[in-house]
Amino acid sequence: VPKIKNRPKLDVTQATTERNFITPVRAMNEYLLKPTDLVDLRKFQRRSPYVDAPAITVYLRRDVEMRALQVWKTFENLQRELKKRKQLEESYRDSVLNVKKILKEYKRLNDPEAKMREEVLRSSGRVVMSAILINSTNFLFKALAWLYTGSHSLFAEAIHSLADTCNQLILYFGLRKSIQVPNDEHPYGYHNARYIASLISGVGIFCVGSGLSFYHGIHGLLHPESIESLYWAYLILGGSFLSEGGTLMIAFNAIRKGAKAAGVSFKEYVFRSSDPSVNVVLLEDAAAVLGVAIAAGFMGLTSYYDNPIYDSIGSLLVGGLLGGIASFIIYSNSGALVGRSIPPRKIEAINKCLENDVMIRAIYDVKATDLGNNFVRYKAEVDIDGIQLTRHYLDTLDLEVLLEEMKNVKTIEDVEAFLLKHGENIVDLLGAEVDRIENQLKKQHPQLRHVDLEVL
Numbered sequence: 001v002p003k004i005k006n007r008p009k010l011d012v013t014q015a016t017t018e019r020n021f022i023t024p025v026r027a028m029n030e031y032l033l034k035p036t037d038l039v040d041l042r043k044f045q046r047r048s049p050y051v052d053a054p055a056i057t058v059y060l061r062r063d064v065e066m067r068a069l070q071v072w073k074t075f076e077n078l079q080r081e082l083k084k085r086k087q088l089e090e091s092y093r094d095s096v097l098n099v100k101k102i103l104k105e106y107k108r109l110n111d112p113e114a115k116m117r118e119e120v121l122r123s124s125g126r127v128v129m130s131a132i133l134i135n136s137t138n139f140l141f142k143a144l145a146w147l148y149t150g151s152h153s154l155f156a157e158a159i160h161s162l163a164d165t166c167n168q169l170i171l172y173f174g175l176r177k178s179i180q181v182p183n184d185e186h187p188y189g190y191h192n193a194r195y196i197a198s199l200i201s202g203v204g205i206f207c208v209g210s211g212l213s214f215y216h217g218i219h220g221l222l223h224p225e226s227i228e229s230l231y232w233a234y235l236i237l238g239g240s241f242l243s244e245g246g247t248l249m250i251a252f253n254a255i256r257k258g259a260k261a262a263g264v265s266f267k268e269y270v271f272r273s274s275d276p277s278v279n280v281v282l283l284e285d286a287a288a289v290l291g292v293a294i295a296a297g298f299m300g301l302t303s304y305y306d307n308p309i310y311d312s313i314g315s316l317l318v319g320g321l322l323g324g325i326a327s328f329i330i331y332s333n334s335g336a337l338v339g340r341s342i343p344p345r346k347i348e349a350i351n352k353c354l355e356n357d358v359m360i361r362a363i364y365d366v367k368a369t370d371l372g373n374n375f376v377r378y379k380a381e382v383d384i385d386g387i388q389l390t391r392h393y394l395d396t397l398d399l400e401v402l403l404e405e406m407k408n409v410k411t412i413e414d415v416e417a418f419l420l421k422h423g424e425n426i427v428d429l430l431g432a433e434v435d436r437i438e439n440q441l442k443k444q445h446p447q448l449r450h451v452d453l454e455v456l
Contacts, residue, residue: 019060020061020062021046021058021060021061022058022059022060022061022064023056023057023058023059024038024057024058024059027059027064030082031064031065031068031078032068032071032072032078032081032082032085033064033067037067037071038059038064038067041059041063041064041067042059042060042063043057043058043059044057044058044059045058046058046428047432051435051438051439052439124254124275124277124278125172125175125176127250127254127277127278127281128168128171128172128277130247130250131164131168131247131250131251131281131284131285132165132168132169134243134246134247135161135164135165135168135247135288136161136165137243138239138240138243138244138288139158139161139162139165141236141239142154142157142158142161142236142237142240143158143162144236145158145233145236146158146233148233149233150225151233151295151302151311154237154299155213155315156212156213156216156217156291156295156314156315156319157240157291157292157295157318159208159209159212159213159216160213160287160291160318160322161240161288162208163204163209163322164205164209164284164285164288166204166208167200167201167204167205167280167284168201168280168281168284171194171201171277171280171281172277173197174193174194174195174197174198174200174276174277175193175194175197175277177190177194177197178191178192178193178194178372178373179373180193188371188377189371189373189375189449191371191372191373191375192337192371192372194276194277194372194373195276195333195336195337195372196333197276197277198277198279198280198329198333199329199330199333199334201280201329202280202326202327202328202329202330203326203330205322205325205329206322206323206326206327209319209322209326210319210320210322210323212319213315213316213318213319213322214315214316214320214323216312216315217313217315217316217318217319218316219312220309220311220312220315221309221313221316224308224309224312225308233299234296234299237295237299240288240292241289241292241293241296244285244289244292245285245289247281247285248282248286248288248289251278251281251282251285252282254275254278255270255275255278255279255282258275258278262374264343268343272332272336272340276332276372280329283325283328283329284325286325287321287322290321291318291321291322294314294317294318294321295314295315295318297314298310298311298313298314298317299311299314302314336370336372339369340370341367341368342368342369342370342376346368347366347368350368350378350441350445350448351366351380353440353444353445354380354382354437357437357440358385358388359384359385359388359389359392359433359437360382360383360384360385360437361383361384361385362383363381363382363383364380364381364382364383364456365380365381366378366379366380367380371449371450374447375447375449376445376447376448376449377448377449377450377452378441378448378450378452379451379452379453379454380452380453381453381454381455381456382437382453382454382455382456383456384430384433384455384456389426389429389430390426392429392433393422393426393429396429405418406418434453434455438451438453
C-alpha cells in the first residue's frame with residue numbers, strides 16, 4: 001500500500017489569476033498580440049458559454065502576459081499603444097456609424113426580436129396613437145364650448161380630454177422605451193417601462209383630471225352662476241361620444257385579441273394589466289364615454305330646471321369616475337412593477353416540462369416573474385441526478401480505454417490526476433446539460449426570455 005503524503009489544502013479565499021483562461025480575441029485586444037504570437041502558447045479546449053456552439057480555444061492568462069512582455073518589453077509601452085489605438089478608433093467613429101445604420105436596418109428586417117418590436121408598435125402603438133389624435137381634438141372642441149357656455153360639467157370633460165391626451169403621450173413614450181434592446185446597464189431589457197408610463201398616467205388622471213373636476217364642481221356648488229345656451233355643448237359632446245366610442249372599440253378589440261393569444265379571459269387580461277398601454281386607453285375611453293353621458297345628462301337637468309347646481313354635481317361625478325379609474329390603473333401597474341408572478345397554471349406547465357427531464361430529480365424555490373411585453377423570467381433550484389449524469393458521461397467514453405487508464409493508476413498522484421481529469425469533464429458536461437434544459441424550456445415556452453437554473 002503506497003504511503004499517503006501530506007498535500008497542501010486548497011485556499012479558496014486566496015485571490016489569484018494564475019489559472020485564469022483568456023480567449024484569443026481578448027488576448028489580441030487587451031495585449032495587442034498577433035495570431036502568430038499565440039501559435040506556440042499552451043491551448044485548452046473549453047465548453048462554449050453559448051447554446052449549441054462548438055468548444056472554444058483559450059490560453060492561460062499568465063502565458064499571454066509573458067508573451068506580451070516579450071513583444072512590448074514593458075507594460076508601460078503596451079498601455080501607451082493601447083491609448084494611441086483608442087484615439088484612432090474614436091477618430092473613425094463617424095464613418096463606422098454609417099455602417100451601423102446599415103446593419104441595424106438589416107437586423108430590423110431579419111431579426112425575430114425586431115419583428116416583435118414592430119408588432120408591438122403596430123398593435124398597441126396604433127391604439128395609443130389613435131387615442132392621442134382623438135382626445136387632443138376633443139379637448140380643443142370641449143375647451144371652446146366651455147369658454148362659450150361656462151358649464152362646469154363641460155369644463156370637467158375638457159380637463160378629462162386634456163389629461164387623457166397628456167397621459168397617452170406618456171404611454172407612447174413608455175411603449176417605445178419598453179421595446180428598446182437590452183444593454184449592459186439593463187441586461188433584462190426595458191419591458192417595465194410600459195408599467196412605469198401607465199403608473200404615471202394613472203397618477204396624472206387622479207391629480208389633474210379628478211382633482212380639477214372636483215375643484216370646479218365644488219366651486220360651482222359654492223358659487224353658482226347662470227349658464228349660457230348649451231346647444232353647441234350638446235353638439236360637441238355628441239361628437240365626443242362617437243369619437244371616444246370609436247377608440248374604445250379599437251382598444252376593446254386589441255385587448256380581446258391579446259387575451260385570446262395569451263389563453264386567458266378578457267377580465268383576467270385587464271385585471272392583470274397584461275398590456276398596460278392598451279389597458280389604460282381602454283379604461284380612459286370607457287371613463288370618457290361614461291363621462292360624456294354624465295355631463296350631457298346633468299347639463300340637460302340644468303337646462304330643464306334652470307338650476308346650475310345639477311351641472312356642478314355632474315362635474316363632481318365625472319371627478320369621482322376619473323378617481324376610480326385612476327386608482328385601478330395605479331393599483332394594477334404598481335403590482336406589476338414590484339415583481340408579479342405569472343398565473344399558477346402557467347408555472348405548473350413549465351415545472352412539468354422541467355421535472356420530466358431525465359436529469360432532474362426535483363425542483364425547488366421556483367420563481368416566474370412577468371417582465372412585461374409577454375416575456376417571463378424563470379428561476380428554479382434543481383436537484384441533478386448524479387447517476388444519470390455519470391452514465392451520460394460514460395456514454396461519451398470508450399470504456400475499454402477507460403479501464404486501461406484505471407489499471408495504470410498506481411500512486412496517490414495517479415489517483416489525483418485521474419479524478420481531476422474526469423471530474424473537470426463531468427463538470428463541463430453538467431454545464432452543457434443545464435444549457436440543454438434551459439434551451440428546451442425556451443423552445444416549449446416561447447414566453448421565457450431568461451431561464452436561470454441553479455444546481456443544488
